[in-house]
Amino acid sequence: MNDPFVVVGADAAGLSAASKFRREAPDREVVVFEKGRWISYAYCGMPYFIAGYVDRMSNLLSLSPGEVDERGIDLRRESTVVAVDPDAKRVTVETAAGERFEQSYGDLLVATGARADPGPFDVRGLDGAFTLHDMDAAAAIDAYVADPDAYDPDRADVSAVDRDRVERNAAMSAPETAAVVGGGYVGVEVAEALSERGLEVTVFHRSGHLLRPFGETVGNRVEEALESEGVTVRTDAPVEALGGDDRIEAVEIGGDDDGDPERVPVDMAVVGVGIRPNTDLLDGTGVDLGPGGAVRVDDRGRTSLPDVYAAGDCATARHAVTGEPDWLPLGLTANRAGRAIGATVAGDPTPVGDIAGTAAVKAFDAEAARVGILDREEAEAAGFDPVSETVTAGSRSGYYPGAAETDVTLVADRDTGRLLGGTIVGTDRAAVRIDTLATAIEADMTVSEVERLDLAYAPPFSPVWDPILVAAKVLNGALEG
């Protein structure tokens, strides 16, 4: 117990763990190694910075290195953990200064996050082509989008920023057109952001509707929301290459029926086709991996290696519907698991909590959210016989100004009536309503139980029968029929 609690990664999971541990075990040492210069930044806020809704990059930081230090946490930035020896209980660290050393641990938390998957594209080698998974990329995109004469360097007001990269991007002529490659939620948010900055934006999506994990109803309404604000959405349009020599000139779309690929000229491309968990440091340790290649953990966040925990975007979490490990890298999951592991390591065993796959996204005025298991194949693989219904219902009493059409989809198991998942999309307080379904799912409620929930009715906020109750009523009818 004399060796410190070593944390790898200084973002949501890592710093939540270190902070909680520090409060609970004030006499024990905690060391956090972070490979980069940035710590504790709001990944989810980057599109809103690019959009211009947020003026200063510093607003996206939750904690400064100084504040971490004040908490009594030994934070080492630009220090990459390159290997873990679980038998000797020590890690190997390489610093940006070229130093290499070993550090013993009592307990180890791997909170290394995930990285953007660039797909088959050479994003790094092409000016005007980006992925968006770190603050330097956000700062570079923001600078690239700006007119060289009008760029305000104070927007990237954080010392950690890669200033050379920002300046180089700021100096380039401003783009007029942009391709967003991939219509997942980063793609949708970036499309809104670039459109708000005045660009002519096209989203290219491989499959038939945007936001695959949100289902077709949501995907189609989000597509409408983007189109109504001037964004072009192209579904069934897989981008196969980025064209250009030094700077991007076009995206190339896969061949149609007669086999001809299509070349669409653009001044900019943001690729958001997926992310991958960072698990390299555990290569060779024999650690169990789970879905998505993430580190498999139990209900306390423990990996298969003794005294080694994992949390955040590099780790699995147990899904409340299936009871099985799943990989759904999201902010709350990371914060919550980190905090729980900090408590556990400090001597107060705390479950990391199940996930329900709850997620929300905004596209201009449209709010969309999802929870649980929606996909038929996924539900069947988990042993369910899914039945689904979609309704359109008002968000307020019909006579009350501002009532908006809200689409709710619910999925339940035919045999047991258990609620498996749901989505909500609309323009009036739609997204937060998903929390009702998340709670019902975590409580293993049936659709009948959901139908009888005493939800709030007040004309400005909800009709007598909340859209969720309407959907439950219809799905229950289908289950009984």
Added chain:
Amino acid sequence: MNDPFVVVGADAAGLSAASKFRREAPDREVVVFEKGRWISYAYCGMPYFIAGYVDRMSNLLSLSPGEVDERGIDLRRESTVVAVDPDAKRVTVETAAGERFEQSYGDLLVATGARADPGPFDVRGLDGAFTLHDMDAAAAIDAYVADPDAYDPDRADVSAVDRDRVERNAAMSAPETAAVVGGGYVGVEVAEALSERGLEVTVFHRSGHLLRPFGETVGNRVEEALESEGVTVRTDAPVEALGGDDRIEAVEIGGDDDGDPERVPVDMAVVGVGIRPNTDLLDGTGVDLGPGGAVRVDDRGRTSLPDVYAAGDCATARHAVTGEPDWLPLGLTANRAGRAIGATVAGDPTPVGDIAGTAAVKAFDAEAARVGILDREEAEAAGFDPVSETVTAGSRSGYYPGAAETDVTLVADRDTGRLLGGTIVGTDRAAVRIDTLATAIEADMTVSEVERLDLAYAPPFSPVWDPILVAAKVLNGALEG
């Protein structure tokens, strides 16, 4: 089974029951007696009609008599059921035309609603003094508030309206000042409505904060919201009399420490001090009554009399927290119970569902909501040892424009950690968040379970730790400490 299903009352509960019964048992007769001319109107919408947010009174009607007829329901308006003979299974009906007859029933539903309790005041005898519990009162208030030259008679565009009363009120000089007597939710909504119509409004409330069932935190923030829009709120100011001869001239406030009553001149008063269940027709039947003098019913809506059901504002419902009958007359409860009883009587036994005491109210930009058991004495009477915490948290990520302070209060039982109740108040999507707590309460969740809920995080809608999660974390700390 040859005798019809007789329903007394043609509003939410009664018509929900008749409609559901009609669909499920198309071959059996259903007769609905309604003492007045109005049916199926949105009681909760009346303040918004008075405010001018709703242009036409007809917008507040869910169903017209013609539509009820088309559904195959035998609707008899202006037909008062004055007595029930449960042994002979028949009711006595008096019509407005002076007819009196008996009607046999196979099953009977009492859905007679509630009426405004005028308190000690002679509201009827004084022009400019009103209660607000029916559409004729709403039409009269709307006409009274208008300038005689500017009143648009098309606003009260429903044939059932008491035209003489409307015209008489429209002809009176427009009031400039108004007293709202009682700071419950009708009082708060009417204060907003009259203020929107340009009146100088004072709310007089007997106790120390508005909205007693919502607790002090909500009451105080709603008071601030009203005051910031120019409404004067006077708490600890019990109105003891309305002054004036033919037309109201003042309200009289109870004496202060030196015993002098205070007289506040006003041109108008709306009294909202409470409502009472309409149960007169059951006098002498020996039916069991419950809390508030409402008709006590079981989980299928059955009264203590054979084949006699009750639903809506005249009936009790089982509270999800205590498991005991309670009287919380609200719209969803009425609709849901009516619908369930319609199904049960048609041969498909259906529970009416528990209530959680979920309610929401708007005061200008402020949204407030409550659920469960909040009151310490009430919790103790139900055998709980209540512990409560209130937090203020952001409604969105701090950097996202529009983030607003949201106050959440949670109450839990010390021994079991079970969530007993909660309130939420704020200006950004605050009210609908109560549904998360309502769902948690109906699922008998503990505060630990609430703390680990996977609620949606997206910067425009919610911070990483939703205000509910922040509150659960703090209350859980208090429970463990």
